[in-house]
Amino acid sequence: MDIRLEQVGKRYDGLAALQSTSLHIASGQLVALLGPSGSGKTTLLRLIAGLLPVDEGRILFGGKDATRLSLRERRVGFVFQHYALFPHMSVFENIAFGLRSRPRALRPSNAEIERKVVELLELVQLAAYRDRHPAQLSGGQRQRVALARAMAIDPTVLLLDEPFGALDAKVRIELRRWLRELHDRTGFTTLFVTHDQEEALDLADRVVVMDRGRIEQDGNAEQVYGEPASAFVFDFLGRSNRLRGDVRDGVFSLPDISVTFPAADCPDGQADLFVRPHDLGLAAGNNGLRAEVDEVRRLAGRISLELAVPGQERRLLMDVSERELPLLPRRGEPIAVDLRRHRVFPVTA
Structure with missing residues (x-):
């Protein structure tokens, strides 16, 4: 599913959190939104998700206007920085939550839910942990559960907000390599927010560098690092x-x-x-x-x-x-x- 933003903006108390922004993300791409705190990258991600209302412009999913649709209606898989797992539920039930909470007419059967969750547990290499609770998992394992839960609903796109921010350096490196491999196998259109330059340059097909609510540069890792478009990009990267x-x-x-x-x-x-x-x-x-x-x-x-x-x-x-x-x-x-x-x-x- 491709995503297109046409002159999308967001303001808080008269101040622009995101200036009028246009962006096209092709189906199947893995894109990093990179920038310092306050650059507008998380605002942009949440506007795409439908977690924030758009003040101007419009957002299209697969050529269809999704500007006024909710996160559920857009069928977006969203992964929060701190996982947002349900502590009283097992790994299995956390992953199954999105499927069980669908309206009755759209809810899969228990057998279908079992098959889907088992498939995802294998995909994220957590089959042996299905009956554990989040408190019994490491940070990297909890993040994989959160990703599996986001993928369970067959999302149109995957959106990740600082997905590795709460992990130590070694686990972050291992998990981002795993995410790259997972993306290549599944083919989801994926956007992730990060302030970590190495993470963005190492993981993404495209890097969208942001500052003060606008896009400074959009390109692959070699372009944004080797051919910076502005003083900010040169000074920020590396x-x-x-x-x-x-x-x-x-x-x-x-x-x-x-x-x-x-x-x-x-x-x-x-x-x-x-x-x-x-x-x-x-x-x-x-x-x-x-x-x-x-x-x-x-x-x-x-x-x-x-x-x-x-x-x-x-x-x-x-x-x-x-x-x-x-x-x-x-x-x-x-x-x-x-x-x-x-x-x-x-x-x-």
Whole structure:
């Protein structure tokens, strides 16, 4: 089932939680809504689910207007961050709940419910836990029960709100790999909300990066990380450095520093140059950006430097291999830095 948002917006007390937003999600895609707290990603997910009313625009499921339909009418499978399992029910009955609560005319027979739940227990690898209660399960197992319950109703789409947020790091990695495999087997159209960049980039077919109630960039992992569309996306995804300067005639320059950098796509005016730590290297001779070593750290075969650049408040982070830097520089030592790849964006209010 494909999903289409046409100029959808949501306001609270006159403030836009989600600005007028259009988005198309093709059937069978696994899409991450990624952004910091307050970016509008959970609001967007709940509008799609029917848990919040739309203030403007419309939402279509499979080409049909679903804007005024409830979550039940949309047949959406929704997985909450903290699972929302019924503590007094067994794993089996938690999964069966959505089927048993259907109107009598639409309710499957007990035999059909048994068959469906057993099938899902096998799918989520919890067949041996059918009679246990949520309190007897680990966090990862409870999350799998919540997913099975969402899938039991044969949903048109699966929506997950921070699905791994309550789990420790190791379990999160294992569970997201399992979710990817599960998605590939079932083919559900799936959206999940996360603020974890690694999670989104590793798991999703598409990453929709959000900030201040709007979509900043929509693309696959390689596009949003390697070709960021804005200063926000560059700074938000991964580790980055920022240098504040000016652009004139397609050239970026720093105050009181003679070295310049190309900025062909940036208009004239105050601008920020962004570069990732692994895209910095040692410059040959006296070429490159001059800086002073502030900190030196050795990290698992690599060397991490913090560099002070004249006129810049933020330190420049640089990651190099031990082979590239056989002799560790001392604190206060001058160093010349080469920017192998960078992006320049205009400073906006």
